[in-house]
Amino acid sequence: MKDKIIDITLWQLLSAYLFIVILTVIVRWRGIAREKEIVIGTLRMTIQLVLAGYVLTYLFKHPHPVLTVLILALMEAFAVYNVFKRIKHELSAELRKVVAVSMIAGTLISLLLFNYVVIQFTPWYEPRYVIPIAGMIIGNAMTGVSLGVNHLVEGMEKQKDLIEAALMLGASPKAASKELVDRAFDSAILPTINSMVGMGIVFLPGMMTGQILSGISPVTAIEYQIAIMLGIAGSVAFSVIIFAQYGYRTFFNERAQLK
């Protein structure tokens, strides 16, 4: 058994769906109308992962720079779309642009640093590395930016009077929104910091668990996990700071008036 992973048979895998059956029974018993979402969620997760499995198998067998770049572009596009979907407020076209640019710029900077300074693999487009690392970096930046956008937009709505008062007292738009921008940044990076605090004690992260299960030594798995956590923190920080620095400006016009 040592260093050898147990191959899960189809029946074993199907038995894991028992958890969803239990979940469905619980929500029905409690009268919480969520059965539809649970079924859709489970189906989507299954189909998406099966498809991803086939796509990844193909990509790993036929590595090509164009394919890797294409997958990266798809991931970025999906992440940006997901941020828009997660925001409860209506976003202006200008703010949407800032979200897209900050997500793409922030994650690409981190990805370049992580892949070619920290891990240093060749060729540069090796999908076995680029795709899972990009997935983690882009996914976490997406969560961070969503939180930041929500905080900023909500703050701009709720604290409009305070911001207007600051402008009337001679504040520049930057000074008038500084506190709000700082809080949006803080709220966006806090979950990443908290997850670093609990890591290894409260929970073992998915990537590390996966590597350990597939037979890699825990020490190597931990090295990767530490590196990726730092990369994630960096990408969240880059994306959110770019968003915060440009996002607040979309609420003012060139005459320093609130739109």
Add this chain to the structure above:
Amino acid sequence: MFELTKIVYKDILRFDELTIEKGKVSILTGESGSGKTTLLKLLNHMITPDEGTVLYNGEDVKALNPVLHRRNVVMLQQMPAIFPGTVKDNLIAGLAFSEKTVPADAELEEALHTVYLKKPLETKAGGLSGGEKQRLALARVLLMDAEAYLLDEPSSALDDETADEVISSFLNKAKKKHKTVVMVTHSKRIAAHYADVNILLKEINQKKRGQSHEG
């Protein structure tokens, strides 16, 4: 100091001419929704008219740096905005925003004295009553030593007696320093007492009858 010509702003304001004189107290009266606040916001360039020009000391407001302009023409909102922190934090907020030197505590206390607010500087501002907040906000703009003060119903949360004391004390200070004040008020008494010039918005505004907007 301000010359407004051929002004149109949405369907709230429409008039041919209005001049606001330097060093005078101009009191603006009109029904609610008649565009009083909108008019003040045109003066400090918080909004831009759809048509017409606003001149400040002979210069088109559009050509001025809006942030620097608002440091010369400070406006107090009708609902006083109180920033998180103490009375002192709030008193110096305007000076900090406009990158001016913060004076010693004695001067801050004197500003509180002018508006009859007897609270220690370290008091949490969030716990003040509506009337106290209004006076704190008034003291804050006074400290900014601007060229013109735009006051939007600065005594709406005060009883008549306190309103009289606070407004007369503020205006005395302003007049001594030859400041220009444009004040919106519902109080006929205050208008009668303190106005050098009375501006009745109803008389100058030519917007269509029956249209009413808060602003």
